[in-house]
Each structure stands twice: as C-alpha cells, then as structure tokens.
Amino acid sequence: MKIESDPNFLDDRQLARIRWRCRRGLLENDLILARFLDAKGATLTEEQVAMLDTLLALTDNELWDLIAGRCEPEASVRPLVDELRIA
Amino acid sequence: MAKSFPVMHFDAVIVGAGGAGMRASLQLAEAGLSVAVLSKVFPTRSHTVAAQGGIGASLGNMSEDSWLWHMYDTIKGSDWLGDQDAIEYMCKTAADVVYELEHFGMPFDRNDDGTLYQRPFGGHSANFGQKPVQRACAVADRTGHALLHTLYQRNVRARTQFLVEWMALDLIRDADGDVVGVTALEMETGEAMILHAKATILATGGAGRIFAASTNAFINTGDGLGMVARAGLPLEDMEMWQFHPTGVAGAGILITEAVRGEGGILLNANGERFMERYAPNLKDLASRDVVSRSMDQEIKEGRGCGPHKDYVLLKLDHLGPDVIIKRLPSIREISIKFANADPIKEPIPVVPTIHYMMGGIPTNVHGQVVAPKDGDPNSVVPGLFAVGECACVSVHGANRLGTNSLLDLIVFGRATGNFIVSENLKAAPHKPLPGDAAEASRARLARIDNATSGESVSAVADTLRKTLQAHCGVFRNQGLLSEGGPRAARDAHLDQRSQQDVQHRARRGARAR
Numbered sequence: 362m363k364i365e366s367d368p369n370f371l372d373d374r375q376l377a378r379i380r381w382r383c384r385r386g387l388l389e390n391d392l393i394l395a396r397f398l399d400a401k402g403a404t405l406t407e408e409q410v411a412m413l414d415t416l417l418a419l420t421d422n423e424l425w426d427l428i429a430g431r432c433e434p435e436a437s438v439r440p441l442v443d444e445l446r447i448a
Numbered sequence: 449m450a451k452s453f454p455v456m457h458f459d460a461v462i463v464g465a466g467g468a469g470m471r472a473s474l475q476l477a478e479a480g481l482s483v484a485v486l487s488k489v490f491p492t493r494s495h496t497v498a499a500q501g502g503i504g505a506s507l508g509n510m511s512e513d514s515w516l517w518h519m520y521d522t523i524k525g526s527d528w529l530g531d532q533d534a535i536e537y538m539c540k541t542a543a544d545v546v547y548e549l550e551h552f553g554m555p556f557d558r559n560d561d562g563t564l565y566q567r568p569f570g571g572h573s574a575n576f577g578q579k580p581v582q583r584a585c586a587v588a589d590r591t592g593h594a595l596l597h598t599l600y601q602r603n604v605r606a607r608t609q610f611l612v613e614w615m616a617l618d619l620i621r622d623a624d625g626d627v628v629g630v631t632a633l634e635m636e637t638g639e640a641m642i643l644h645a646k647a648t649i650l651a652t653g654g655a656g657r658i659f660a661a662s663t664n665a666f667i668n669t670g671d672g673l674g675m676v677a678r679a680g681l682p683l684e685d686m687e688m689w690q691f692h693p694t695g696v697a698g699a700g701i702l703i704t705e706a707v708r709g710e711g712g713i714l715l716n717a718n719g720e721r722f723m724e725r726y727a728p729n730l731k732d733l734a735s736r737d738v739v740s741r742s743m744d745q746e747i748k749e750g751r752g753c754g755p756h757k758d759y760v761l762l763k764l765d766h767l768g769p770d771v772i773i774k775r776l777p778s779i780r781e782i783s784i785k786f787a788n789a790d791p792i793k794e795p796i797p798v799v800p801t802i803h804y805m806m807g808g809i810p811t812n813v814h815g816q817v818v819a820p821k822d823g824d825p826n827s828v829v830p831g832l833f834a835v836g837e838c839a840c841v842s843v844h845g846a847n848r849l850g851t852n853s854l855l856d857l858i859v860f861g862r863a864t865g866n867f868i869v870s871e872n873l874k875a876a877p878h879k880p881l882p883g884d885a886a887e888a889s890r891a892r893l894a895r896i897d898n899a900t901s902g903e904s905v906s907a908v909a910d911t912l913r914k915t916l917q918a919h920c921g922v923f924r925n926q927g928l929l930s931e932g933g934p935r936a937a938r939d940a941h942l943d944q945r946s947q948q949d950v951q952h953r954a955r956r957g958a959r960a961r
C-alpha cells in the first residue's frame with residue numbers, strides 16, 4: 362500500500378520510530394518527551410525531527426541536563442531544547 | 449508471513465543490555481564464546497542508568513567493615529526472608545566485583561589516599577546493627593550511568609554482538625522442556641528471527657510499569673517475566689514489591705531520602721506532621737516501608753491532600769532557600785517540572801510509589817532457572833538462565849537493602865557467565881530446534897497484524913495498571929486481592945490468551961508424545 366502524505370509532516374511509521382526512540386532510561390526524560398510528542402508529534406517539521414534525532418542520540422543524563430537547564434545546548438538544537446524545556 | 453523465521457546461531461543469547469545482561473555477556477565474550485545481546489533500546493539507555501545511590505561492598509575504606517555485617521544487614525532488611533546462602537555468596541564476593549569494575553575503568557569517587565570513597569546509606573551498619581557504616585561505592589550521583597558505560601565499552605572490546613532495538617518475543621522450548629533460544633523482532637524492519645542458542649539468559653529488568661504509580665522508566669514492562677510465564681514456568685515472590693515513600697504524585701519521579709535527611713517533613717491535609725505518631729523516634733527518617741505504610745494509612749483515613757485527597761505533602765520551605773538551592777538543586781528542578789511546585793515556597797505532593805521488584809524468575813546462585821519437576825522443587829531448566837532485577841535468586845527477600853541491586857547485577861551476572869563458561873559450551877553442538885519453534889510467536893504476530901478491531905494496547909495497559917494500584921498497593925488483604933486477581937486477568941485479556949497458549953501447548957505435547 363502506498364501512503365500519500367504531506368511531505369512536510371511525518372508519516373505514521375516515522376512517528377512510531379521517533380516515539381520509540383523517546384523511550385529512555387530516565388523517567389524524567391520519558392515524561393517530558395511523551396508530553397512533547399503528544400502536543401507536537403503530529404506537526405513536527407523535518408527540521409525539528411533532525412534536531413530531535415541529535416538530542417535523542419545523547420546519553421540520558423546529558424539530555425536531562427539540557428532539559429533541566431543545567432547546561433546550554435549548541436545553537437543548532439537550541440529551538441527544540443527550548444520547546445522541551447516548556448513541555 | 450512465512451511459516452517459520454530465519455535462524456541465527458550463537459553460543460549464548462542474552463535478552464537485556466542493562467548492568468546484569470552486560471556483566472554476563474562480558475564474561476562470556478572474554479572467554480571466546482559467540483554472544484548476542486538483544487536490547488529493545490540502545491544498551492546505555494537501559495534503566496540501570498537511573499541508579500544514583502551506589503553499589504554496596506564492605507571494602508572498609510572509611511571505617512572497619514565486614515562482609516558478615518553486610519550479610520546481616522541484607523538478611524535483616526529482607527525481613528529474614530532472603531536465601532541466606534545466596535546472600536552470603538553475594539556479600540562475600542562484593543569486594544572482588546567492585547575492584548574488578550574499578551580495573552575495568554569505572555571512575556569511582558575516591559578518598560585523598562586514593563582508595564575508593566564510600567558514602568553512608570540507610571540500613572548499612574557495622575557490628576550487626578550497632579552503628580552506621582559507609583559502604584556505598586559511587587560515581588557522584590551517576591553510578592548506574594558509569595556502570596553501563598564501563599560495561600558497554602568492555603563488551604565492544606570483547607566483540608559481544610549487540611542487536612539493538614530488537615524485541616525478544618518468546619522462549620523456544622523443545623520436547624524435553626529445554627530452552628534452545630528465543631524468537632525476536634527487529635523493530636526497525638519488523639522482521640522476526642529465531643536466535644538459536646546453547647544458553648539463553650534473561651536480563652530484562654524490572655516490571656515497575658505494571659503499576660500506575662512507578663519510579664521506573666516506561667520500558668520496565670517485565671517482558672522476561674511474560675516470556676517465562678508463557679513458556680509454562682512459574683515465577684517466585686511476585687507479591688514482594690518495594691515502595692519508595694516519596695514519588696512525585698502523578699509523575700512517579702523519585703525524591704531521594706536525602707531530602708528528609710536534610711530536614712524535610714511529611715504533612716497530611718490538616719498540616720499535621722503525622723510521622724511523629726507512627727514513629728516517635730525516627731519520625732520522617734523511619735525506614736522506607738514504615739513511612740510508606742504511614743502515608744498510605746493517612747490517605748486511606750481521609751487525611752490525604754488535594755481535590756481527590758490522594759497524596760501527602762513533603763515540606764521543605766522551612767529549610768530556607770539557601771539550603772534548598774545549594775544542597776537539593778535537582779529536587780527543586782524535579783518538583784518545579786513535574787509537580788508545578790517550587791519547594792522554596794510550597795510543599796511537594798508525594799505518594800508511596802512502586803520502586804523495585806524483589807521477586808521474579810526463580811534461579812540458583814549460578815543463574816540457572818529452576819522450577820518444580822518430579823518432586824524436586826528446584827529442578828534446573830536446561831539452557832535457561834536469568835540475572836538482574838528480573839531474576840529472583842532471592843537475595844532481597846521481602847525488602848531490598850539500598851545499593852544491593854547493582855551489587856546483585858554484577859555478582860550474579862558474573863557468576864552466571866562463569867558457570868556457562870565452565871560448561872564448555874563452545875565445543876558442544878546446538879540442541880536441534882523443534883519443528884514448531886516459531887509457531888507461538890508467528891501466530892501471535894499474525895493475529896496482531898490481521899486484527900481489524902479490538903482495544904488499543906495502551907488502553908488495556910492503563911486499566912491493568914489501575915487495577916494493580918488499587919488491589920496490590922501498600923496494604924493488601926484477602927478481600928482486595930481476591931477481587932483484584934480476576935480483574936487483572938480480565939484486564940490483561942489473560943483468559944483469552946491463556947486459552948490459546950493452553951491449546952498450543954496441548955498440541956505440541958501431543959506431537960512430542
């Protein structure tokens with residue numbers, strides 16, 4: 362089956378993959394990422410997905426340090442970190 | 449879908465890449481066995497990463513200590529229900545396994561003289577309960593993180609093969625009941641495989657997420673327990689769960705005991721410091737189970753706070769902003785983010801929260817899974833092993849001592865590895881796979897793939913979590929449990945599923961005979 366989709370938004374499969382990568386070792390990250398995806402998952406842009414991928418490759422503690430504001434992100438992922446901080 | 453799955457062969461297959469799985473795999477890979485470690489998430493994202501407190505070992509670096517005193521604390525902590533032989537082995541081996549980790553490069557905190565620093569921890573005592581002793585070896589507040597990274601790197605060096613984002617589905621048992629591998633799904637592609645093994649080790653961690661209020665990450669769903677139950681093997685001590693008294697209400701995140709150590713106090717809806725009534729001496733610093741029970745009692749008797757009267761308050765503001773900002777900064781962050789309360793100004797809503805599973809897959813000290821058979825209560829299931837939180841060697845009895853879980857992972861992960869190495873598996877052939885090795889998994893996947901109606905998994909899981917929370921909470925009684933059991937079975941659609949499994953097993957049994 363061919364899925365017609367708006368190229369700007371993710372298809373279900375991409376979203377499912379991101380959702381799974383948002384399963385983390387620290388509950389703190391799980392909760393924030395789940396809130397973020399529930400609110401914004403359906404409307405993520407390619408740019409945001411790229412930033413999210415970069416952040417999800419971090420270790421759990423690095424990610425939580427960024428979300429909790431204990432350290433500052435690189436400029437390239439800043440917009441997404443800002444969103445996670447208020448999620 | 450094909451009738452069977454493609455097959456991969458290994459000497460050993462380990463399901464789970466937390467501290468337990470990676471400690472076992474390291475032992476095997478270094479001995480030259482071919483080892484595959486499956487993990488549904490990237491290895492260093494396993495829940496072990498959350499452990500902060502440390503690893504208990506009676507090194508005696510701060511003051512005199514002895515493995516016998518550690519053993520006493522562990523047995524006492526277990527409510528005298530732990531297996532004393534297994535506890536003796538664990539406490540005696542603790543120093544060796546910690547020094548081994550040090551030599552692997554784990555960056556432990558140190559004293560000025562270069563020895564490993566050890567911090568104080570609730571329940572750790574010298575001379576059989578006489579006075580506190582510092583026994584917890586730690587890497588700042590990131591001990592689990594450091595442990596995982598150290599073990600992962602060593603495993604890469606030893607050429608352990610990691611199968612990342614692979615979901616194990618079912619154990620494969622042959623006509624003799626021996627375990628000869630697992631079926632698994634590569635999550636990215638959806639392809640299912642048979643992993644054929646001479647030894648299969650379950651290291652899938654805890655199941656804290658089967659409760660509504662849990663300190664555990666979302667991935668802790670107890671998959672290994674399900675695999676074992678579906679294979680027709682029993683579990684042990686599943687009623688024994690440790691509650692942490694101070695999880696953030698509605699979120700679960702753990703607020704460390706250190707907060708009460710610094711002077712934080714618990715209040716009910718009347719603003720009363722109720723722990724003074726339940727534990728006049730230790731008050732808010734009484735042991736985890738005492739504080740949890742007292743909180744639950746307050747809530748049950750209608751003195752809980754909030755619109756649903758379902759939590760109590762942890763008050764810190766009297767400590768002053770300086771102490772909070774300087775000594776408890778991470779607690780403040782958590783409270784603001786997850787409870788919407790700045791503890792400098794307002795108290796944190798907390799509830800007793802599921803934290804650790806003492807029970808699990810029954811094993812002996814070699815990690816061999818045991819089950820009753822022909823009158824022997826501890827008959828070994830050939831080919832199957834379990835280590836870590838999913839296993840029940842029974843070193844924790846009814847209540848785990850703080851820092852003994854990480855110790856359990858590395859002591860028994862290593863012991864299991866050593867035992868398997870001693871079995872000389874490399875030379876032995878694989879036991880053949882049964883003809884229907886993939887059948888149970890295939891049928892289940894096909895059913896899910898083809899289902900056009902039915903409830904969503906997350907809705908079913910939510911109901912199950914609520915039932916467990918309501919019926920298997922801090923206090924249990926016959927009435928609650930008798931009502932909750934059938935309800936949980938219905939929630940999980942166990943009736944329907946076990947019907948299928950029974951039929952499947954009957955079919956297989958008939959063929960074997």
Ligand SMILES: Cc1cc2nc3c(=O)[nH]c(=O)nc-3n(C[C@H](O)[C@H](O)[C@H](O)COP(=O)(O)OP(=O)(O)OC[C@H]3O[C@@H](n4cnc5c(N)ncnc54)[C@H](O)[C@@H]3O)c2cc1C
Nearest residue numbers: 464465466467468488496501502616653836837851853854
């Ligand atoms: C907040 C918190 C703090 C803690 N602090 C301490 C402490 O200070 N000291 C201490 O001793 N203990 C502590 N504990 C307890 C301890 O961290 C855990 O008991 C321990 O880390 C469990 O390790 P494990 O290796 O058994 O499992 P985990 O680390 O949970 O790993 C399980 C592995 O199994 C994999 N897996 C699961 N199911 C599947 C499947 N179906 N297919 C493929 N892979 C699968 C996962 O991907 C993961 O790799 C703490 C626990 C919590 C929640």
